[in-house]
Amino acid sequence: MKRQGPRLVRLLGVGLLLPLVIYSGPAQAATPSTANQPGLGALTACVAQNQRLDLLVLVDESGSLSEGANPTDPHADRVVALKRLLDGLVSATDGIGGGPKVSVALAGFSSQFDDVRSFQPLTPSSLVPFERSAQLFASRDHGAYTDFGVALAGARIRLARQAAAQNGHGCQAVILFTDGMYDVRSATGDGAGRAALCHKGEVIDELRGDGVTLIGVGLGAAPATLLPALAGAGSCGTLPASAGLYVPAANVGSLLSAFDLARLLIQGGHDLGTTNVSKRDFYLGADLNRVELLLRPPNSPGAVTLRAPDGQTVQLSAQITRASLDGINFAASAPSPEYLPVTGRVTGRPESHVGLWSVQFVHAAGPTQPAIDVVLFADLRPTLPMGATAYVGQPSMLAVNLTHADGTPASTSEQGQPHSLHVIISGSNGSGGATSVPTHRTNTGFTFGYEPAASDPATTVAVLLSLSSLAPDGSILTTVTQPGQITVRPPASYPQVTPTNVDLGTVTVHDPIRVPLTIRGGLGSGCVAVGAFTAVRLPNGISKLVASSDVPTCQAVPASGRGEITVSLTPQGGGSGLVTGGLNLVLTNAQGTHQRVVIPVTGQFLLPVNQGRRVLLLLVLLGAGVLLPLTVMWVIARIGSRLRPREIRYVNLPVAVTSEAVTSDRPLAAPNVIADVRWVPDGAASASVINVPDGPVVRRRVPLNPFAAATARVSVQGVHTVASAGLTRADDGTFVGLIPTVLDAAWTFTTDGAIEANDAVPTLRGTLTLLTAEETGRANPLGAALTSATQRLPGDAAPIFALQEASRKASFSEDHDGATPISVRQDDSSQDDRFTSDPFE
Amino acid sequence: MTDDDLGEVPDQVASPIGPPLALLGVAAACLVISLGLLVPQGPVTGLVGYVLASFVAVTCVALFRYVDGNRRSSAAYRINSLVSRASAGLLAACWLTACAHAWQLATAWSR
Numbered sequence: 001m002k003r004q005g006p007r008l009v010r011l012l013g014v015g016l017l018l019p020l021v022i023y024s025g026p027a028q029a030a031t032p033s034t035a036n037q038p039g040l041g042a043l044t045a046c047v048a049q050n051q052r053l054d055l056l057v058l059v060d061e062s063g064s065l066s067e068g069a070n071p072t073d074p075h076a077d078r079v080v081a082l083k084r085l086l087d088g089l090v091s092a093t094d095g096i097g098g099g100p101k102v103s104v105a106l107a108g109f110s111s112q113f114d115d116v117r118s119f120q121p122l123t124p125s126s127l128v129p130f131e132r133s134a135q136l137f138a139s140r141d142h143g144a145y146t147d148f149g150v151a152l153a154g155a156r157i158r159l160a161r162q163a164a165a166q167n168g169h170g171c172q173a174v175i176l177f178t179d180g181m182y183d184v185r186s187a188t189g190d191g192a193g194r195a196a197l198c199h200k201g202e203v204i205d206e207l208r209g210d211g212v213t214l215i216g217v218g219l220g221a222a223p224a225t226l227l228p229a230l231a232g233a234g235s236c237g238t239l240p241a242s243a244g245l246y247v248p249a250a251n252v253g254s255l256l257s258a259f260d261l262a263r264l265l266i267q268g269g270h271d272l273g274t275t276n277v278s279k280r281d282f283y284l285g286a287d288l289n290r291v292e293l294l295l296r297p298p299n300s301p302g303a304v305t306l307r308a309p310d311g312q313t314v315q316l317s318a319q320i321t322r323a324s325l326d327g328i329n330f331a332a333s334a335p336s337p338e339y340l341p342v343t344g345r346v347t348g349r350p351e352s353h354v355g356l357w358s359v360q361f362v363h364a365a366g367p368t369q370p371a372i373d374v375v376l377f378a379d380l381r382p383t384l385p386m387g388a389t390a391y392v393g394q395p396s397m398l399a400v401n402l403t404h405a406d407g408t409p410a411s412t413s414e415q416g417q418p419h420s421l422h423v424i425i426s427g428s429n430g431s432g433g434a435t436s437v438p439t440h441r442t443n444t445g446f447t448f449g450y451e452p453a454a455s456d457p458a459t460t461v462a463v464l465l466s467l468s469s470l471a472p473d474g475s476i477l478t479t480v481t482q483p484g485q486i487t488v489r490p491p492a493s494y495p496q497v498t499p500t501n502v503d504l505g506t507v508t509v510h511d512p513i514r515v516p517l518t519i520r521g522g523l524g525s526g527c528v529a530v531g532a533f534t535a536v537r538l539p540n541g542i543s544k545l546v547a548s549s550d551v552p553t554c555q556a557v558p559a560s561g562r563g564e565i566t567v568s569l570t571p572q573g574g575g576s577g578l579v580t581g582g583l584n585l586v587l588t589n590a591q592g593t594h595q596r597v598v599i600p601v602t603g604q605f606l607l608p609v610n611q612g613r614r615v616l617l618l619l620v621l622l623g624a625g626v627l628l629p630l631t632v633m634w635v636i637a638r639i640g641s642r643l644r645p646r647e648i649r650y651v652n653l654p655v656a657v658t659s660e661a662v663t664s665d666r667p668l669a670a671p672n673v674i675a676d677v678r679w680v681p682d683g684a685a686s687a688s689v690i691n692v693p694d695g696p697v698v699r700r701r702v703p704l705n706p707f708a709a710a711t712a713r714v715s716v717q718g719v720h721t722v723a724s725a726g727l728t729r730a731d732d733g734t735f736v737g738l739i740p741t742v743l744d745a746a747w748t749f750t751t752d753g754a755i756e757a758n759d760a761v762p763t764l765r766g767t768l769t770l771l772t773a774e775e776t777g778r779a780n781p782l783g784a785a786l787t788s789a790t791q792r793l794p795g796d797a798a799p800i801f802a803l804q805e806a807s808r809k810a811s812f813s814e815d816h817d818g819a820t821p822i823s824v825r826q827d828d829s830s831q832d833d834r835f836t837s838d839p840f841e
Numbered sequence: 842m843t844d845d846d847l848g849e850v851p852d853q854v855a856s857p858i859g860p861p862l863a864l865l866g867v868a869a870a871c872l873v874i875s876l877g878l879l880v881p882q883g884p885v886t887g888l889v890g891y892v893l894a895s896f897v898a899v900t901c902v903a904l905f906r907y908v909d910g911n912r913r914s915s916a917a918y919r920i921n922s923l924v925s926r927a928s929a930g931l932l933a934a935c936w937l938t939a940c941a942h943a944w945q946l947a948t949a950w951s952r
Contacts, residue, residue: 576952606952607952608952609948609951609952610951610952611951613950613951614947614948614951615947617943617946617947617950617951618943618944618947621891621942621943621946621947622940622943624895625891625894625895625936625939625940625943626895626936626939628895628896629895629896629899629900629903629935629936632896632899632900632903633899633900633902633903633906636900636903636904636907637903637907640907640911
């Protein structure tokens with residue numbers, strides 16, 4: 001399982017390390033953290049090329065962290081270090097191409113592998129959950145053993161799953177933190193560890209075979225030789241480590257700087273090495289982007305003095321955290337009393353910061369050994385122009401420009417900075433080896449020569465450009481790696497075929513797919529023959545693509561002439577999906593020699609549409625999309641009506657009877673008649689009923705559209721007369737009723753004064769506006785009281801129960817007048833009976 | 842029988858209430874999401890957009906009308922005719938969007 005182009009990357013890693021000379025000023029020698037180690041150059045190159053990094057952090061959970069007489073990490077500083085690692089990976093992407101996607105997983109180990117958090121993209125929004133998971137390690141320190149084998153085997157499985165989920169594209173690394181030596185139930189010590197892990201085919205070989213980079217962080221009495229060997233700095237395994245790093249942390253104070261160093265190197269920083277002195281000089285070049293100082297003061301809390309090349313100084317400490325000096329903004333933090341990391345960012349150009357700097361602890365003596373580590377990040381990167389082309393069999397000189405991350409070209413002074421460039425060219429379509437080619441310095445950058453092999457049919461080759469910034473003494477200050485691409489074409493004596501790559505776009509597969517190619521004659525006459533289509537990926541259902549052309553054998557073209565050839569790609573089978581592959585062509589020149597070229601072809605195949613099925617599906621979907629929502633609305637209305645109390649809502653209208661209208665045994669003082677106006681909502685529909693007591697009821701049920709104005713008209717037949725009434729629901733939801741009352745004397749009550757009335761429901765939906773006799777223009781025995789009601793109701797949206805109030809007032813007024821009292825009582829059964837017959841239904 | 846038997850008649854109107862705009866907002870959000878899902882043109886996104894625009898959004902509008910109708914019986918209800926028109930327009934937009942998704946789905950599933 002190869003996932004990160006190991007051959008190219010390993011070669012690059014070796015190439016990067018060849019000139020590795022650390023400049024640390026004239027006064028003291030620095031110990032580079034990557035000395036005698038593969039380093040992380042290949043990893044950062046891989047990240048630059050693939051823009052992905054999968055990082056699995058393995059944390060020791062053995063009891064020695066917190067138990068025993070001398071616990072190695074009793075205050076769980078590993079958690080602080082881990083959080084700094086996560087935070088730093090989120091907040092800084094300098095040096096690895098401006099923002100590769102980083103996915104992180106957290107796991108612990110002792111005698112078994114312990115998943116804490118599976119792979120997930122590390123982003124500002126996911127940082128807090130990651131830190132919460134990291135905090136769990138504070139209490140995970142009671143494991144019995146320190147089994148690297150279980151840890152690395154578990155890590156390999158998780159990384160393999162992640163690689164499969166990412167289709168193999170990406171670069172993978174493991175950070176292994178431990179405080180002790182290899183320790184399992186049956187054996188202990190580095191020797192036992194080597195026997196278990198380093199033999200042929202064991203887990204280290206498997207990880208290296210998968211292209212996984214191992215970074216070891218050893219705390220205290222961590223294995224002196226095994227962990228560095230696992231990381232590639234020693235003999236372990238039969239496969240060479242293309243990248244690897246071991247960072248020792250002698251005590252808790254240096255644990256934080258160890259994790260920081262690992263993170264900075266993953267991000268592409270260049271480590272100038274660690275010096276265990278209280279003062280150190282270091283050179284900053286013109287194309288510096290950022291400088292990181294990992295400072296462990298001899299006493300705590302520590303303070304340092306920074307001296308610029310022009311002699312100016314600033315002091316930084318846990319209290320003084322910000323300062324600016326010669327165009328660099330410095331920011332210090334103090335994650336622990338024993339550690340003082342300082343970040344310096346170049347704020348602008350021109351490069352006033354170029355020269356020899358020094359950093360010195362304010363208090364040189366103290367109980368702990370001081371340490372100063374310097375990591376630099378470059379601002380310039382090598383760029384191969386788009387469309388760089390080389391011809392088979394002909395040496396070509398290709399230019400490499402120096403640009404900033406935003407694409408702007410380097411300034412003259414930046415160009416003047418000493419640089420070196422290493423160029424690694426991969427083989428044809430990744431099938432061949434990788435080659436390091438010599439480069440030449442120019443005024444604007446570099447050039448390098450490249451001559452594609454005659455047998456190479458590739459149309460593009462991948463290039464890795466590694467630019468190193470040099471100090472005046474030639475030592476490397478920074479290194480930045482960028483990918484590039486070269487288009488390879490046959491030599492000029494052969495016909496040229498365009499386009500050099502074909503994007504079919506989205507193609508409906510029913511007939512052969514026609515690809516027109518243009519042929520331009522070379523220096524002599526020649527011809528072009530179409531070969532087979534080599535598929536890399538085909539949709540399910542298509543076994544192959546058969547390539548054919550409209551010319552039988554070889555399409556001839558004269559010298560410098562022009563010709564056309566149409567290639568037909570016929571799918572064998574049917575299916576939808578992505579198609580990638582190469583169309584093989586054979587070019588023949590005037591001498592009769594052949595040159596094979598491959599034109600990359602990509603496209604998206606779609607099966608043809610079955611029109612009948614489409615129409616049927618459309619009808620089904622439209623039917624469901626229209627009818628089902630309507631059904632939903634109807635069901636909601638029905639359920640609503642069921643849930644609502646069964647209601648026969650009506651209103652008692654106070655009416656007055658004039659003396660002329662009354663035929664009675666005894667005259668009545670007005671008002672003494674109640675007419676019932678009922679409105680019977682039925683779910684979403686409604687009906688209107690006008691009723692008079694004791695009269696025959698005629699009800700008309702009118703289904704109403706609940707979303708529109710509707711009218712329900714009801715005729716009510718009294719004993720001796722006919723009244724008609726209507727209720728109209730207006731757009732605004734109110735109900736307007738017209739009662740052209742023609743009640744006459746025969747309709748009045750002259751009984752014992754107990755007037756049968758319907759039960760009063762205090763609410764009606766909407767507002768009922770009653771128009772009275774004045775509206776009808778006729779003499780109306782109901783006039784007075786209705787007028788009173790009307791005056792209260794319309795216009796101001798008063799609720800319908802105002803009518804009831806009017807009714808009550810009518811009763812009061814009658815009492816007051818001393819006439820026959822009106823009583824109102826509920827009689828549901830009688831009302832239900834009235835609705836049993838409905839001549840309109 | 843006394844006047845009290847008639848039941849209490851409220852003297853004051855409760856605090857004003859209006860249409861249930863939240864339901865209309867959910868329906869509008871479904872519509873916006875569904876419109877956005879027209880762009881990717883995949884069968885899964887098409888199906889999600891179709892369901893959102895047809896069943897979910899229309900159900901929300903239906904619920905809106907039902908709840909609105911119930912609230913109209915309250916004396917404190919304040920009519921907003923613009924919202925009623927908006928709900929009708931939303932309904933139409935939902936159906937049109939559902940039709941567009943239906944076309945996409947029918948095309949995708951008929952290959």
